[in-house]
Amino acid sequence: MNFPDGLKYTKDHEWARINGNMVTVGITDYAQKELGDVVYVECNDVGTRVEQGGVFGTVESVKAVSELYAPVTGTIVEANKTLEDRPELVNTDCYGDAWMITIELTDPSELDNLMDAGKYEAYVSTESK
């Protein structure tokens, strides 16, 4: 399983790519494997606010409906429209083409609450037992 080094991770299996005060968000390789074939992705509108740990959308596979949780508090400034027609990208390229939203964050100290790749990998190995 893949846990890229440059990203931060949440306990709910989202990843965050930080670029100044812009945080791009998606779900991890572990999450997409657990879900199986993804058939639907829905995110809150651009312009809406999210809280750290709050729901920003829903991802659905054939067998499951899963909520998406924001890694940081802020405003959604971008949403990936490609996932509307190609939800399967979540399974094939979860860290690249299947990015879901970008949040303009309000409180950079919130990033300290996120895990790095090593911590997340350890967390996943206990989750899967």
Added chain:
Amino acid sequence: MRTPLFDTHVGLNARIVDFHGWEMPVWYTGIKAEHLATRKACGLFDISHMGEIYVSSQGATSFLNHMLTIDIYPMEEGEVKYTFLLNPDGGIIDDLTVYCIKPEDTYMLCVNASNKDKDFKWLVSHNEDLCLLKDKSAHTAMLALQGPHASDILKACLDFDLENIDRFRFRMHTMPEFGDLLISRTGYTGADGVEIFMANEYVIALWNEFVKKGATPCGLGSRDTLRLEMGYPLHGNDIDEHTTPFEARLSFAVDLNKDFFMGKDALIKHKNKGLKKRLTGLELMEKGVPRQGHVCLKGDKEIGVITSGSISPVLNKGIALCYLDSSITEGQQIDILIRNRRVTAIVKRPPFVKG
């Protein structure tokens, strides 16, 4: 509970889930890939969890004719029929297939895994020494081989010609490596192919042989999307003890001409009252995933509920089975309430794709 193929599934990296007490593969590589492999080539399904109840001796025909909705008397050796066990209210205890192994002598009922114990108890409680009932499920394995290439793979592995049996017919076929096989030209996918019953000890070898000759292992996830594309009902979702065969548009499996069968009086009463709702299909016109329990609306009026739903891997759009008010006709547009969003759908009688 595990089928004899459990270790084989684990070896293939199957995602294992609990299915009514059975640890079963829901997918190996992915539901969509397995579904499309069955539509385009050949899928292989371990369905050994299904139940096999043998009904034999002199009273067998009359007992089954009493308990099942279909007429058993005209059945010939090698014939299979789809039918129901009904309760006295006309509700469906289970849907099943009945195999005529020897007329007036031996029949096999293939029943849903989730209902097997309930069905057997029901039959035993009504037997009154008419015939012999044996639950052989624990000793019987079952595979389904389905798809346009199933016939070639069957010929290559078992030297069995599929063209030699009609649909809804079966044959016994003995091979030294695989024992006595009951090969039936039936299935739950809409594709051509067979279901094969055998003793437990041979199923691993036969599975491996089919895979070697090109069959794709398919889990219960794709089994569900395949049957949904055809509009085949699933007991527990689309039919249950509170639904009648007429509401579910399955009257072809009911012989009202029979003098008597369990539930007949109630069915006739329902029919005469007029059916308030009927099982039909929906095809979504917008993005969204229809699921069991989603409410159907016409304007502000609730007109029904979804009993099965998913995304069709062939059509790449949402499809569903639902009970709608009898006044709603095919071709009408209705709304499905998915979480808080109204999603437009068109009423369409299945099948949604060609088998």
